Amino acid sequence: MKAAADLRAAKKTAIGFDPQRVKRDFPIFANNPGLVFLDSAASAQKPAAVIDRVSDFYRTDYANVHRGVYRLSAASSEQYENARARVARFLNAAHESEIIFVRGATEGINLVVQSWGAAFLKPGDEVLITELEHHANIVPWQLLRDRIGFTLKVAPIDATGGLDLAKLEALITPKTKMVAVTHLANATGAMVPVESIAKMAHAKGAKFLVDGCQAAPRMKVDVRAIDCDFYAFSGHKTYGPTGIGVLYGKRELLQAMPPWQAGGDMILNVTFEKTTFQDPPARFEAGTPDISGAIGLATALDYIEHLGLDAVEAHEAALTEYGIAKMAPLPGVRLVPAGQRRFGILSFAVDGIHPHDVASILDQHKVAVRAGHHCAQPLMDKLDLAATTRASFGVYNDEGDIDALVAAIKAAQKMFAD
Amino acid sequence: MESRELYQDIILDHGRKPRNFHGMEHPSHFAHGHNPLCGDRVTVFLEIEDDKIKDVSFEGRGCAISTASASLMTEVLKGKTLAEAEKLFKAFHAEVTGGEVPAVDEKLQDDFDRLAPLEGVKAYPTRVKCATLAWHAFEAALKNGATGATVKTE
Numbered sequence: 347m348k349a350a351a352d353l354r355a356a357k358k359t360a361i362g363f364d365p366q367r368v369k370r371d372f373p374i375f376a377n378n379p380g381l382v383f384l385d386s387a388a389s390a391q392k393p394a395a396v397i398d399r400v401s402d403f404y405r406t407d408y409a410n411v412h413r414g415v416y417r418l419s420a421a422s423s424e425q426y427e428n429a430r431a432r433v434a435r436f437l438n439a440a441h442e443s444e445i446i447f448v449r450g451a452t453e454g455i456n457l458v459v460q461s462w463g464a465a466f467l468k469p470g471d472e473v474l475i476t477e478l479e480h481h482a483n484i485v486p487w488q489l490l491r492d493r494i495g496f497t498l499k500v501a502p503i504d505a506t507g508g509l510d511l512a513k514l515e516a517l518i519t520p521k522t523k524m525v526a527v528t529h530l531a532n533a534t535g536a537m538v539p540v541e542s543i544a545k546m547a548h549a550k551g552a553k554f555l556v557d558g559c560q561a562a563p564r565m566k567v568d569v570r571a572i573d574c575d576f577y578a579f580s581g582h583k584t585y586g587p588t589g590i591g592v593l594y595g596k597r598e599l600l601q602a603m604p605p606w607q608a609g610g611d612m613i614l615n616v617t618f619e620k621t622t623f624q625d626p627p628a629r630f631e632a633g634t635p636d637i638s639g640a641i642g643l644a645t646a647l648d649y650i651e652h653l654g655l656d657a658v659e660a661h662e663a664a665l666t667e668y669g670i671a672k673m674a675p676l677p678g679v680r681l682v683p684a685g686q687r688r689f690g691i692l693s694f695a696v697d698g699i700h701p702h703d704v705a706s707i708l709d710q711h712k713v714a715v716r717a718g719h720h721c722a723q724p725l726m727d728k729l730d731l732a733a734t735t736r737a738s739f740g741v742y743n744d745e746g747d748i749d750a751l752v753a754a755i756k757a758a759q760k761m762f763a764d
Numbered sequence: 765m766e767s768r769e770l771y772q773d774i775i776l777d778h779g780r781k782p783r784n785f786h787g788m789e790h791p792s793h794f795a796h797g798h799n800p801l802c803g804d805r806v807t808v809f810l811e812i813e814d815d816k817i818k819d820v821s822f823e824g825r826g827c828a829i830s831t832a833s834a835s836l837m838t839e840v841l842k843g844k845t846l847a848e849a850e851k852l853f854k855a856f857h858a859e860v861t862g863g864e865v866p867a868v869d870e871k872l873q874d875d876f877d878r879l880a881p882l883e884g885v886k887a888y889p890t891r892v893k894c895a896t897l898a899w900h901a902f903e904a905a906l907k908n909g910a911t912g913a914t915v916k917t918e
Contacts, residue, residue, distance in 0.1 A: 700827035702802050703779075706770060706891060718802055732803035732825065761771060762780075762828070 363653050365661065365744040371649075372742050373397065382713040382750045387532055387560055387691050387738030390585045392646070399645040400587055400638045411637055412611055412628075426637050429644035430627070436647045437577060437594050438568040444600065446593045446627040447640050451559045452482040454578030454593030455526070457630060458555055459486040461606040462576075462599065463524070469495040472522045474552070476501040476509055477728050478531040478538065481721045483557045487526070496523075503728065508536050508685020515546045522552040529561035533722035533734070535666070535691030536684040537561075544573045553599070559583055563740070564662050564690045566655040569594050581639060585741070586646035590639030593630075600626035607632040650741065658741055662690040665739045669748045676752065678759060682734050691738045693720075696755060699762050701735040707761065708735075711754035713747075770884040770891075771828065774836075779828030784821040784838035796914040797824075797901030799893055804830050808837075808901040815846045822901075827894055833882055834898030840875040846906065848872060852879075853899050860895050862886045893917040 369375050371393040374383070383391060403425070409418040411426045427442070434442045448454045467473070473487055477500055491498045499522075501514035509527075518525060525547040529540055540556050547554040555576040558567060562579035569577050576599075581590035595603075605612055605623055609632035614622040623629045650658055669692045673679055678697040681688075696704050705717035716736045719726045726732065737751055788794070788809035797806045806824035810817060820841045822834045841849050851868055856879050858865040868876045885891045897917055904915040 700802075700804075702804075702827040702891070702894065703771070703829070706888065710770070723803075726803070762776065 363657055363661070363741075365742055368653065369742040369744075371395070375742065380712045382711075382747045384713060384715050384737040384739065384743065384747060384751060386563070386583070386740035386743075387736065388716050389582045389588070390563060390740050391742065392587070393585060393649050395649050396586060396642050396646045400642040403638050403641050408638070410634055422637060425641050426635070429640040432644035432647055433592050436567070436651070437592075438570050439594055440570060441597050443626050444594055444597050446595065446600070446630045447635050448578075448591045448593050448630075449589055449636070450580040450582065450591035451557055451578040452580075452591075454576075454591055455482055455555070455557060456486045457593055457606050458576050458578075458595070459490050461603045461630070462553070463487070463490045464494070464606075465602075465604050467494055467496045467523055470521060471496040472499055472519060473497070473524045473526065474499045474501060474514070474517055474522055475526050476514065476528070476538075477503045477725055478509060478528050478534070478536055479526075479722065479725070480528065480532050480557065480559070481723070483526055483528060483555075484724065497521075500724075501527075503536075503683075503685070503725075505683070506685050507534055507683025507729070508687075509538055509543075511539070511542065511546075514543065518546055518550045518552060520550060522547070522550055524553045524555060526555040526557070528557040528559075529567075530559075530564070530689060530691070531684070531722070531725070532560050532691070533720035533725050533736070534682050534684040534693045534729075535688045535738075537687040537689045540572050540574065548573070560690065563650070563658075565659040575599055581643040581646065584643070584646055585650060586643035587636075587639045590636045590643050592643075595626070597626070600630070603630075605629050605632070609633040611635075653741060661741065662739050665743055665745070665748065666690060666692065668745050669737065669739075669751075672748055672752050673755075676755065679755060682729060682731065691736060693734045693736045695731060695734055696758065699758055701733040703762070704735045704755070704758055707758040708751070708754045711750065711757060713751050713754045715751070770888065772881040772884070774881040775828060775832040778832035778835040782822075782831050782835035784842075785823065785835065786821050787823050788819065788821050791905075791910060793905040793909050794912055795901045795905035795908055796912065797897045797904070797917065798914055799826075799830070799897050799917045801890070801893065801917070802827065804894065804897060806830065806834050806898050806901055808834070808898055808905050810902070810905050812846070817841050817844050817846070817849060820902075822898060826897065829882070829885060829891055829894040830897045833895045836879055836882070837898050837902065840878055841902070844875075849902075852876060853903065856882075856899065857896060859883055860886050860892050 372391045374391045409422045411423040430445045431442045433445045504510040544554045553575040556574045558579040563584040577594040582588040612632045680695045682693040701717035791809040792812045793810040804826035809821045811819040820838045882895045885895045900915045904913045
């Protein structure tokens with residue numbers, strides 16, 4: 347007994363925090379007893395600190411930003427800009443002005459496509475994406491391609507489900523103006539070595555965009571260490587509110603980019619003949635922004651940095667290892683290939699049972715997972731799967747949640763057995 | 765609701781061993797159903813003569829609910845007039861979507877009862893489309909003949 351207790355204590359130290367204690371920070375679990383939430387890759391639950399911060403802001407400090415001369419508006423503006431500074435520290439950006447608040451990673455990528463892409467891409471140019479991408483990093487490029495006529499190339503995965511880096515490098519040519527990749531594939535959990543790809547892209551003079559939706563909540567992201575030109579992530583997957591997200595862009599790039607949406611707050615001077623625009627980031631934030639969302643996101647980042655992002659990463663890696671160890675031996679259960687490093691997400695197929703049936707039966711056991719194509723249909727086609735079941739982890743999950751998942755999968759298999 | 769209520773034996777049975785699960789060489793009508801949410805696909809084939817469904821079959825891949833629903837549909841539709849089929853579809857659709865179920869003729873009551881195991885989906889809005897996919901394909905086939913139309917459930 348003592349040895350087991352020592353082991354548990356050692357584990358807690360190793361992962362830096364106790365998921366059971368973390369779970370108590372999230373009111374959803376008290377309000378849904380027995381909930382085994384394994385769908386953080388779709389959206390993470392919110393700690394009380396974030397919920398309270400948003401509520402308190404509306405109750406005590408709310409006014410529009412950047413407009414009023416009265417004190418309340420000035421205080422609101424200050425908190426909104428503090429949130430920007432908070433995000434800049436989170437990503438280790440060089441300047442606060444490199445942080446643009448958007449609705450989510452999807453809007454962040456669309457901003458790059460519609461502003462940078464529309465201004466700088468010409469017929470004959472090439473944009474390189476990968477087979478691991480979410481639709482949000484495929485379709486915006488297709489829409490612009492159809493308008494402009496550049497070539498959209500796709501770097502393939504290899505047999506292990508990871509990116510084939512040699513092929514990717516070979517696909518980058520002097521015509522390549524942009525390489526846009528996911529940091530962590532949402533459909534399979536495959537980690538992508540973005541630092542290496544940044545070097546490959548820059549060696550040929552291409553810009554480099556990273557979709558950081560799944561990585562930002564799970565590990566320390568340092569945009570200067572990665573040396574990416576753009577990095578997008580969503581607040582709601584990072585324990586913050588819905589409706590807020592972040593686009594990081596290198597300052598000199600943002601300064602050269604034209605506005606993509608126009609309205610209030612992004613202009614310097616307007617006449618009916620000519621309008622001049624603000625510098626970044628204001629140039630890209632037309633209209634009243636999601637003020638409470640930005641402030642709530644800052645609190646969410648405080649929260650996970652308080653837990654420690656190294657500890658969060660170790661925790662998610664340990665859960666992933668535990669999940670692989672428990673699921674790989676299950677007869678009739680196949681983990682979808684995820685390359686050299688599977689992280690935070692377990693995508694799997696159960697022989698003879700459709701993913702939606704798996705998810706429905708898991709739901710009966712209070713295990714919440716996602717089933718479907720995960721907005722990555724081209725990747726599903728490549729893997730020859732119509733859909734998968736996906737369990738994904740957050741800071742509040744523990745080994746017991748994975749045990750519950752495994753027990754529910756076994757129950758589904760029993761129900762469907764001949 | 766217990767999972768056994770959603771996955772009654774009859775559904776598991778038809779999901780595993782669907783009836784009338786094959787193509788048709790010369791259908792008078794056929795159409796494809798596609799549920800983009802889950803990728804499920806079904807093709808419904810009909811042989812209609814004098815407003816009567818002489819034969820009906822289906823092909824495709826899908827979850828247990830959509831496969832069982834298609835299978836049960838082919839069983840109840842075989843031999844029905846188009847007017848009877850329409851009544852069954854309306855009643856079934858209302859039943860699984862939680863709408864007001866129109867009274868069915870006494871003659872059709874047994875057939876309608878055979879579809880009852882699918883009622884459980886009404887507690888699961890995302891699964892209702894699985895249960896109605898084949899029926900929507902059937903409707904599209906009636907409307908479009910042998911053109912092979914595709915109907916999407918979104």
